[in-house]
Each structure stands twice: as C-alpha cells, then as structure tokens.
Amino acid sequence: MAEEKVLGRNFPRVDAADKVSGRSQYAGDVYLTGMLMCKILKSTRSHARILSIDTSKAERLPGVRAVITGQDIPDVHFGSGAVKDRRVFALEKVRYVGEPLAAVAAVDEMTALEALDLIHVEYEDLPAVADPIEALKPAAPLVHEDLPRYEGYAAGMGGNVCTILDSARGDVDKAFAQADHVFEDTFRSQGINQGYLEPMACVANIDPSGRISVWTSTQGPYQVRAALAAVLRMPMARIRIIPMELGGGFGAKLRLCLEPYPVFLSLKTGRPVKLIATREEVFTLSGFRLPTIIYLKTGVMQDGTIVAREAISIFDMGAYLGAGVQSGVSHTIGPYNIPNHRVRSYAVYTNKIWAGSYRASGVADVTFAVESHTDIIARKLGLDAWEFRMQNALKEGDMAIQGGRIPRNGLRQTLEAVKERMGWPRKSAAGHGVGLALCQWRSGSGPSTASISIQEDGTVSLLTGSVDITGTDTVLAQIAAEALGVDMDQVVIARRDTDLAPFTGPSGGSRITYSQGKAVQMAAEDAKRKLIALAAEHLQVLPAALACAGGRVYVADNTERGYALGQVARLSLTSKAGPILGTASLSAMPFAPVFNTQAVEVKVDQDTGMVRIVRFVQAQDVGVAINPMAVEGQIEGGAVQGIGRALSEEVVIRDGRILNPSLTTYLMPLAPEIPAIENVLVEVPTEEGPFGARAVAEPPGFGPPAAIANAIEDAVGVRIKELPLSADKILRALHGEPLPEVELELALLRELRGAGGPIQWAGSG
Amino acid sequence: MESRIMKHSVRLTINGEPYELLVEPYCSLLDMLRDQLHLTGTKKGCDEGDCGACTVVLQGKAVTSCMVLALDARDREVVTVEGLARGDRLHPIQDAFVRYGGVQCGYCTPGLIMAALGLLLENPHPTEEDVRFGIGGNLCRCTGYAKVVQAILKAAEAMPAAAS
Numbered sequence: 001m002a003e004e005k006v007l008g009r010n011f012p013r014v015d016a017a018d019k020v021s022g023r024s025q026y027a028g029d030v031y032l033t034g035m036l037m038c039k040i041l042k043s044t045r046s047h048a049r050i051l052s053i054d055t056s057k058a059e060r061l062p063g064v065r066a067v068i069t070g071q072d073i074p075d076v077h078f079g080s081g082a083v084k085d086r087r088v089f090a091l092e093k094v095r096y097v098g099e100p101l102a103a104v105a106a107v108d109e110m111t112a113l114e115a116l117d118l119i120h121v122e123y124e125d126l127p128a129v130a131d132p133i134e135a136l137k138p139a140a141p142l143v144h145e146d147l148p149r150y151e152g153y154a155a156g157m158g159g160n161v162c163t164i165l166d167s168a169r170g171d172v173d174k175a176f177a178q179a180d181h182v183f184e185d186t187f188r189s190q191g192i193n194q195g196y197l198e199p200m201a202c203v204a205n206i207d208p209s210g211r212i213s214v215w216t217s218t219q220g221p222y223q224v225r226a227a228l229a230a231v232l233r234m235p236m237a238r239i240r241i242i243p244m245e246l247g248g249g250f251g252a253k254l255r256l257c258l259e260p261y262p263v264f265l266s267l268k269t270g271r272p273v274k275l276i277a278t279r280e281e282v283f284t285l286s287g288f289r290l291p292t293i294i295y296l297k298t299g300v301m302q303d304g305t306i307v308a309r310e311a312i313s314i315f316d317m318g319a320y321l322g323a324g325v326q327s328g329v330s331h332t333i334g335p336y337n338i339p340n341h342r343v344r345s346y347a348v349y350t351n352k353i354w355a356g357s358y359r360a361s362g363v364a365d366v367t368f369a370v371e372s373h374t375d376i377i378a379r380k381l382g383l384d385a386w387e388f389r390m391q392n393a394l395k396e397g398d399m400a401i402q403g404g405r406i407p408r409n410g411l412r413q414t415l416e417a418v419k420e421r422m423g424w425p426r427k428s429a430a431g432h433g434v435g436l437a438l439c440q441w442r443s444g445s446g447p448s449t450a451s452i453s454i455q456e457d458g459t460v461s462l463l464t465g466s467v468d469i470t471g472t473d474t475v476l477a478q479i480a481a482e483a484l485g486v487d488m489d490q491v492v493i494a495r496r497d498t499d500l501a502p503f504t505g506p507s508g509g510s511r512i513t514y515s516q517g518k519a520v521q522m523a524a525e526d527a528k529r530k531l532i533a534l535a536a537e538h539l540q541v542l543p544a545a546l547a548c549a550g551g552r553v554y555v556a557d558n559t560e561r562g563y564a565l566g567q568v569a570r571l572s573l574t575s576k577a578g579p580i581l582g583t584a585s586l587s588a589m590p591f592a593p594v595f596n597t598q599a600v601e602v603k604v605d606q607d608t609g610m611v612r613i614v615r616f617v618q619a620q621d622v623g624v625a626i627n628p629m630a631v632e633g634q635i636e637g638g639a640v641q642g643i644g645r646a647l648s649e650e651v652v653i654r655d656g657r658i659l660n661p662s663l664t665t666y667l668m669p670l671a672p673e674i675p676a677i678e679n680v681l682v683e684v685p686t687e688e689g690p691f692g693a694r695a696v697a698e699p700p701g702f703g704p705p706a707a708i709a710n711a712i713e714d715a716v717g718v719r720i721k722e723l724p725l726s727a728d729k730i731l732r733a734l735h736g737e738p739l740p741e742v743e744l745e746l747a748l749l750r751e752l753r754g755a756g757g758p759i760q761w762a763g764s765g
Numbered sequence: 766m767e768s769r770i771m772k773h774s775v776r777l778t779i780n781g782e783p784y785e786l787l788v789e790p791y792c793s794l795l796d797m798l799r800d801q802l803h804l805t806g807t808k809k810g811c812d813e814g815d816c817g818a819c820t821v822v823l824q825g826k827a828v829t830s831c832m833v834l835a836l837d838a839r840d841r842e843v844v845t846v847e848g849l850a851r852g853d854r855l856h857p858i859q860d861a862f863v864r865y866g867g868v869q870c871g872y873c874t875p876g877l878i879m880a881a882l883g884l885l886l887e888n889p890h891p892t893e894e895d896v897r898f899g900i901g902g903n904l905c906r907c908t909g910y911a912k913v914v915q916a917i918l919k920a921a922e923a924m925p926a927a928a929s
Contacts, residue, residue, distance in 0.1 A: 012863045019871030020859035020878060022806015022846035029805035110770075195906045197810045197818055197872040247808070247872025248906050279811035469870065629866040633912055637869065640909030663815035663904065671897040671910040 006482040007691055010629035014474045014493065015245070027201035027217040027244040032272035035203070036065055038262050039112035040275070041102040041119050042284060043094035046351040046656030047128035047141065050093055050121065053101060057118040063111035066268045067119070069102045073264055074233045080255055080287075080354070081321045083152040083162055085144055088231055088260045093126065095143055095319035096353050097656050098284035105265040105273050130656050132293070132316040132348040133748065135160040143319055143349035162321050163347035167329040167401060170340030175308035179299030183377050186743045187296070187369035188722040189705070191651030192289040194358045195644075195668050198247020199282050204262035205272040212266070214259055215242045219249045219467050220506030221498050227256035228263060242497040243467045250641075251323070251357030252286050254508045283661035287356025288651060289324065290316040294369035295744050296332065299340075304383050306392045309333055311343040312744070312752050315355065315362060321347065322355035324362030331363050333401055334370040335411060335440040335595060336392040341401075344752070351656045357508070359638070360441060360698040364645060364705065368723060371437040371706030376719065385710065386424050389438050390415055394593075404591055410621030410684035411438075411595035417619035417680040422599040428715065432614065434601045435710025437703035443592040443623075443686065443695035444511025449502040450523040452480060452582040454531065456573070458551055458566030460484060460491045464520060465501035470697050471630040472512040476520045478626050479690050483524035485549035486565065502585075510695030513626070514592065517690035519584045527582025531568050534575055538563070592686040594694050596620040598639070598703035602711040609731030611647055611712065613673075618703070619680035623694030628681060631696050636677045638700030644669045646705040650724050775839045779804070780848030788835040795819045795830040798845060806846040806875045810904070817903030820876035820883070821845050827883025829902070844882070846875035857923040858882060858916075867916035869907035877903045881917045891921060 018024045055067040070089035077084040090099045102119055106112035127141040134140055136159070143160055147153060176182055202216035212234075218224050221241040229236040246253065262273035277285055292315050299308035313328030328345025347355075355361070378388040393415065398406045415438065418424070426434050450464040462480050466472060477491040484491075494500070505511060528548050535553040536543040539561060547556040554562025563571075572580045601615040618639060625631045648667040652659040660666050685692025705723055713719050718733035733739060744752075772787040779802070788797050795812075798804045798821070807830060810818030814832040821830045822844040849856035855863065858881050862868050867877075877900060884891060884899030891899060896917045897910070905913060 010866070012866070013868055015871070016863040016868040017855065017859075019868050019874050020846070020855065020862050021850055022804075022875050024871055025805075026808070026872065028809070029799075031803060195904075197816060197870070197904060197906055198808070199810070246870060248870045250906070276809075279813065279816075471869065629912075633866045633869055633908060636909035636911040637907045638909075641906065662813065663811050664813065668904055668906065669909075670901050670904065671914065672894075672901045674897075674910055676893075676914075677909060677911050 006478050006488055007626055008628065011474055011478060011488055011627060013471050013630070014477060015468065024245040026198055026247050027203060027215050028276050030203045030215045030244070030274070032203065032205060035272040035274050036105040036107060036265070036269060037109045037112050038103055038105050038265055038273050038275040039109065039116055040100050040261055040285065041116045043090060043097060043099040043101055045094055045123050045125060046097045047126045048094050048123040049126060050090060050101070051124055052122045054120040055102060058104060058115040061111065061115050061118060063107040064104060064115045065271065066105045066265050067102060067115065068264055068268060074231065076231045076233065077150065078227055078230055078256065079152065079321055080323065083150050083321045085150050086320045096351055098353055103261040103265060105269055128351040128656055129160065130350055130352065132314050132350055135348045135350050136748065143351060160349040161346055162317055162349055163325045165326055165329045165345045168342040172308050172310055172340045172342040175340040176299045179307055180302040181300045181381065182297065183300070183373070183380065184297045185373045185376060185721065187294050187372060189292050189365040189368055190723045191291055191653055192358060192645055192649055193283060193651050193666055194250040194252045194288055194356070196248030196250055196252060199277040199279060200253065200258050200286060201276045202259050202262055203272060203274045204259070204266040206266055206270065211238050211240060212263060213240045213242060214263060215244050216259055217246055217253055218243050218257070219246065219253045219469060219508050220255055221467065222465065222503050223255050223506050224259055225498050228259055231260050232263065240497055240499045246467060246469055249469060250359045251361060251508055252288065254357055254506045257286060279663060280661045283651065283658050284353065287318060287322050287354040289358045289361060290318055290352060290355040292316065292362065292365040293744060294332070294366060295749065296369055296373045298373065298377060300377060300381065304381065304388055304391050306336055306338050308340040309338045309343070310341070312749065313345040313366065315345065315347045316350055317347040318350060318352040318354035320354040323357040324355055327362030327366045330401060331366040332370065334374065335394050335438050337394050337398045352653055359641065359701050363441065364642065364702045367437065367439050367702035368705040371703065372709050372721065375435065375710040375713070384425060385436055386415065386419055389436065393438065400591065406593060407591065407687060408684060409593050409595060410682040413682040413684065414595050414597040414619040414621055417682060418597040418599045418617055421678060421680060422601070422615065422617040424599065428601070431606060431715055432601060432603050433711040433713070433715025434599055435707045435714055437598050437707035437710070439596050439699050439702040441510065441594045441695065441699045443514035443589065443594060443689065444509035445515055445589045446505030446511050447587045448504050448515040448519040449585045450516070450519040450583070452523045452527045454527060454565055454569040454580045456566055456570050458490065458564050458569065460486060462491055462493045462520065463496060463501050464516060465496060465504035466512050466516045467507040469507045470512070470634050471627070472516065475513055475626050475630060476517055479517050479520045480524045482691065483521050484528055486551050490551065510698045513693050514689050514695045515586065515589050517693060518589060518688065519586055521690040522584035523582040526584060527580055530577065530580050530582065531565065534572055534577070535563055535568050538571060590688050592689055592694050594621060594699050596699040596703060598707045600704065600707040600711050602708060602715055604712055604715045604730065606716060606734060609727035609734065611708065611725065611730065613643060613675050615678065616675055617678045618700060619682055620699060621682040621684050621694065622696055623686045623689055624683055624692035625681050626691065626693055631681060632679050634697040635679055635700040638697060639677055639704060640669050640674055642701040642704030643674065645701070645723065646708040647724055773836055775836050777838050777840060778842045780844060790836060792835045793831050794821070794833040794835050794838050794843070797835040798830065804845055804847055808872055808875060810872065817880060818873050818876040820879040820903065822879055822883050825886055827880045846878055849878070858920040861916040861920035861923065865916040865919055866912040867908065873903060873905045877905065877913060881920065885921055885924060889921060889924065893918060
C-alpha cells in the first residue's frame, strides 16, 4: 500500500491563482462580436390576468433588435420539482411581482431598458394571497386553478397546497398520553436570500451549424441543458452548456435560471445575446427562501428520555414549487432517537416569487425550531442542555428516519469536542451567555461519472462533469493523485462543458466530494488496474506482484524492475487493450450522515438589544479531511451564513412586494461583526466514501440561529422564537412587551393534524 | 450604430499605462474598465457601492469603482487587480490569498485584494481588528472572512514597509 502523501494536505485551490489575478472568466466576462444585451420586463402586480401586452413601440426604438413574449415561444410547462407548474413567460396571468412578461435584445443595456418602458401591459387585478396560513383556508384565492391538470400532480394536493409529505412511526398518541411531560412550541423563520456575490449571467449564441451554445453561471449544466431542450422543444444534443467560473450560487443556480431569455432572443436575431441580472433582480428574478412556520410537540419522561414528537411544518412556497418542504419530515425529529413520531410538512402556494434553494433548503429553519425547542425542554426540566442532547442523540444502529440504520459516525465526538473547546457548563459574565446546537445532514448521492487517461508523459488527465463551487476540483485531483500514487502536480483536471464530459448531477446537496469523488476514485482504480495489467504482461509477472506508487508501476519486492507511468501509457498505444482509460459511473451512494455541534458565546447589550458574537466553536465529523484547509473554509463560510440568518438577514415582503431588494437593506455579515471561527475536524471515516470522506459543506449553516437564541436566553433570560433575533425583538422582550403572536391558531392546527400516510421522499434541493 | 448620447474624452493611467477613452457622462469607472478595456478582473456585484467587489485603488486609496464616474478619474492613476502581478510572480497579497485558503468562488476576491492593498498602503502593520475593519466594505458570502483575514495578516508580514 503506497504511503499516503497527497491525502490530508492543504493544497491551494487549483483555480486560486487565476482568481487572484482576475483571469478567471465568469459568465459576465464573456464578450462576443456583435453581442446584444437583454433585459426582462417584469410584472408589477402580484396576481392579475394579462389582458394584453403591446410591444410595438418598443420594437420600433432605434437599437432594439427583437422583443419577445410568451406568444412567441413554444408553450411548455416545466418545474423545479415534481410538479411542472411554470413557464418561461407568464401567459394568461401573472402570479407574483417580478414574473417575466417580455424580453428585449438591443445594442446596449441603456437602449434595452428604454425599450422596457415602451412596452405597455394591461392587467386585470385579481385578489392575491400573501400569507401561507391565509392561503390554506378554503376561501383563499387560488394561485394555480389548473393544479390538478399539471404533470406531476399527485393526490392530496388541492387548493393552494402543492405538496404534503408525511412520516410516522410507532404510536404517537399513546406515547404522549404516557409521557411525564409534554411541550409545545411554534417557531417562525424569515425570508432569506442566498446572497451570492455574482448576479445571474449568461450569453447565448447560435453556431454556424445551428447548435446553441450557452455560457452561463450555473451549478447544474446538465440540468440546464435538459430544461432548455424541453422549453425549446429541441433535442438535447443541439445544446451545449458551458459552465463558467461560478461566483456563488448556494442552490439558486442549480437549475434553469435566466438562460431561456437570451437563447430565444439569439435564435430570433441570429446574434449573440447577453443577460446580466442586477443586484435587485437577484431578489426579483430568482427565487430564494421564504418564511416557514414550524409547530413542534414533544413527549418526555421524567428521566429526560424523549419518547414522542409531533410536527407540522408550513413552507411558504411562493408562486411556483421550489425547495425545502421535505426538511419538514426529514429533520423535525432532529438528530435524536425518538421511537414515536408523526410529522407532516406542507408546501403552500402564495403570490410571491417562488421559494428557491439555499444550502439544504428548509433544514436551517427546522433546526432553529428543533434545537430551540430542545433547549426550552431541558431548561423547563432542569436538565443540562448538553447532557440532554447526549442522552437522546442518535447512535450507530438506531433507525434512521428515512429507513435503514444509522451507520458509524462521529456525532458524540463532536459533542465532546465542543464541550472541551468552549468549556461547558460555563459561568458567564453578566450579559454573556452560551448556547448549543446539534445538527445533522447526509452526504449527497446522485449520478456521477469520471474518466481518467494517462498521457504518454505520465501525467494524468481527469475528466468529470461537475461544476467546482467548493474547491472540489482540487479535492478530486487529490483523490486521483492518491489513488494512482502520483504527485498532485501530475494531475490536470480538464475544463469541461456538456459536450465534453458525460452526465453528472448538479453541484449541490453536498454531493461532489462524496459521490463524484467516489467516481473519481473508482476511475483512478480502473486506470491503475489497467496500468498494472499491461506492465505485468511486459515484466512477465503476475499483476498481484506489482505496486503503483511514486509515478511508477514496479515489482513490489524488486523495486528496480518497473516502468514509469508514461512508459506504460506509451506501451498501451500498441497494446491489445488500447490506450489506458479508466472510467467509472455510479448512481447512488450509501447513507452517510454528517453531524455538527456548535457552541456560541454571545454578549447582549441590554440597552440596545444588540447581540455580539464573542466566540464561535464548532466540531464537525468530516469522515476524512482530504484537504483540511478547504474543509475549514467550507465550514467557516457556512457558519457565517448561519450567523447572518440568526441576527440580521431578512427579505421583507409586504403584499407580495419585496421591500428591500438591495444589499443596503438586506444585511449579510461583514468582517468586523464576525469573530475568528474555532473549528474541530472530527474524523470517523465512512464505509464507502472516497478514502472515507463525508460531505462537508451544508451542515454548518443550520446551527447558529438556535445556538444564538439559546445563548441569548442564557445571557438575559428571554426566548425569541422568530428569526431574525433582532435587537428590537430582544429589547421588547427585555422590557416585558408581548412579542408578535407566533403560535398557530388552534383551529387550524386541528385541521392540519391528520393521520400519518406513506412517506414521499422528494429529490434533493 | 451611432449613440444618441454625446461622449466625452478622458485621459488616465491604468496599471501604469496611459489611456485616452471616450465615455458617456454617466459611465462609471467600473463599466469603463470592464466594457471598454475588457479588464474584467474587477467585478460588478451590486453597482450601488454596497458589496466592494468593484474595489480598485485610485490615487492610492481603495474606492468602489461603481460609484466613481469615469470622467472623475481623469488624469488620475488607477490600479486594478490585473496590475499587481509582475509577470508570473504574484503580488504578496495575491500569493497569501492562494496559500492560506482566502479564495473560494473568487468573485469578491479581486475587490478584497484591492481593499487589502489600500489598507496596507495606509497601515503596513495592521492588527486583526484593523484588517477586519479595513475590509469592512467588502462582502464575502463563501469564506466567512476567517482565512481572508489570516491571508492579509500574512501578506502584511511578507511585504516591505514601503508597499507597492
């Protein structure tokens, strides 16, 4: 076995030098000769019939080359999830402020903007529904009257409910009746924008051969290709998606975004067309997380054992099906072993932009609820918050909520590490407090492919279709180098597009290192087997006698006899099997949970209600840290996103209108507000992951809101159950003023409670 | 296709090179750099002065180039991220960002590097707090700032007192 010399090392990102030099090409950096600029006309109403759209004046403006509406393109429904409820342009009616009505291609952006002002739309306003609770009531206006006719519609949907998911086990009612204590809490979380620095951008062009090329900012080039083929009614092979360097996406760019508009305009004008979203359009043209309401009821025995959990989650889905509803069944138990449960999750249509994906959509909301509720229970029972979690936390062998057993994992080690590093329990100074949160996720699965060829000089070419968002190109190259026994600088990962590399799933759901990485490891091992087989033939030994390390294939107990990899590659050109090519393809990986424990120390200013984070400690089980620096970078970034969600971020929407579509008023954390993040990487290897690695990137964002809410209660004795944990809420609570009612109406609750049904596990998102 | 807006001439120095360009009166320094000169290293994140992705160094001070009119940069010296490396030798700030994990998606990176340059020109030996405030006008969504701050502190150690 070759000595590991690539694994565990902090290689800088392979793309870092280009990024610091300004050489990296993002979609907005593409300039083609004769390029036109595209702008989109957006609905100003949240719910209205479209009586007419008059584009004639806009078409006549000098510099305008084309104007299109829904009448000019095929009428195709598509969707981000199971239900195909959307179209490229609104047709009979608009369902949210911002919905695209028309698009213009002009010689420059200024002219395109002028043209938008010349398009005249006649609306007939319809009653709109902005609140998901109102949308659930029988008399609510319907966002989608045709819901039962949509492809993907399933029984149980109706009115404004587009998804209901259930999970149940054991006998919850009996368990509640027998429990020593029963606790009920309701929590609300806010609208959150993904906040990627690079606004959506794409350039479309038609090749002389008639093929469509699209340079775009995307996490999922194959998903975009498939969706474009559907809306264009064209074969996929006519479309090439070139994923450019991605300036952040966090889920917003997993699927079809704005690509159709420049594509249709390019088809119409015969010229390249570019579309760059403004920062305002990052809020108004692309979906983001919408508010949720989560009700939890828990039965606990006197000794602290949790015996029953009931949950009802209401996800505001906006006008079209987006992401997050399944976290209401997958995560409302939390990382705890609870033998009886009944949980139900609703996705509800309202007249707002749809609920887009964001770094394990919904799980942060649910974790805020569960980990706040856990602390409330511990406090009321007089139990230590850490001990209560440790007592009930999942163990290897416990049943997992989606079926199957929990495999080996480092959950307990993360709890212990945080206890030691932060110091628990703590007697804090006045106004200071410490709070905990324990979170879980899973390592992403999904179709993944890789191919590896060994060049005649021994360098290794790795071809794999994944978009690099978290530094995975570097990690994938490390995996290949480790498996083949070569130095890191011998591996080159190809720049690729959908023509060049075979299908792979999108970069999201924490799947690239675990799944794509596994495919790379398998492809490398396939190449290694072939190298060894050919070398064995030439050396006239059995393959089992050979080792592959240090860039050579050699006889293990007579190391002088062997070949450099390049020599074997040259020999392969005339061999029976042909040039060395290692390939691998997989569609699913086994369940591999990821656990993260966080502890936050805060100081609450009792005159202003402002919260300062004094210390932030986290421990995460990463399986095996292939590149510790990259892993830390991911969990630090995720934690700070969580801090933003906890304290300052909120998309404020009134009557379907976004009031703060700007970075001036949507407040993401800045450097002076954040302390140094203290990380502990726990390593309990997975059975099947590449060299034992687990997924990394999503869990750190889940914990901060509850950890901070728990720390605030520890510090100043007030419990805030609605995000963000803003200064005004804390101040009002400190003054004993009543906070806005967050409890679900009892009547509605009775109506929403229902018998458990079969589990429907939606795709990741 | 003739523009209906009259353009004005502006002369300035960018990365040590003299330029004379024609711009509309409303054209920002950012748009001039990107659209006319294809110096696309400087990024547009918000076009409203909030995110810092467009930071360049103008007359020795870090500024958000989306908030500077191109015409207001006449006769001035501008340094962009493309002007830092010497051939294939990275500037110490760039090198530190690479080495210490300060780069993830990279979109905020040029702006952060120029903000760091502006900071180190004024304060060659910053504390961690100085660095955090020095980049307080730059949003990063990927890194949580932790390794960015470390990289800038390391860069400060590596740079001579009279930073260039």
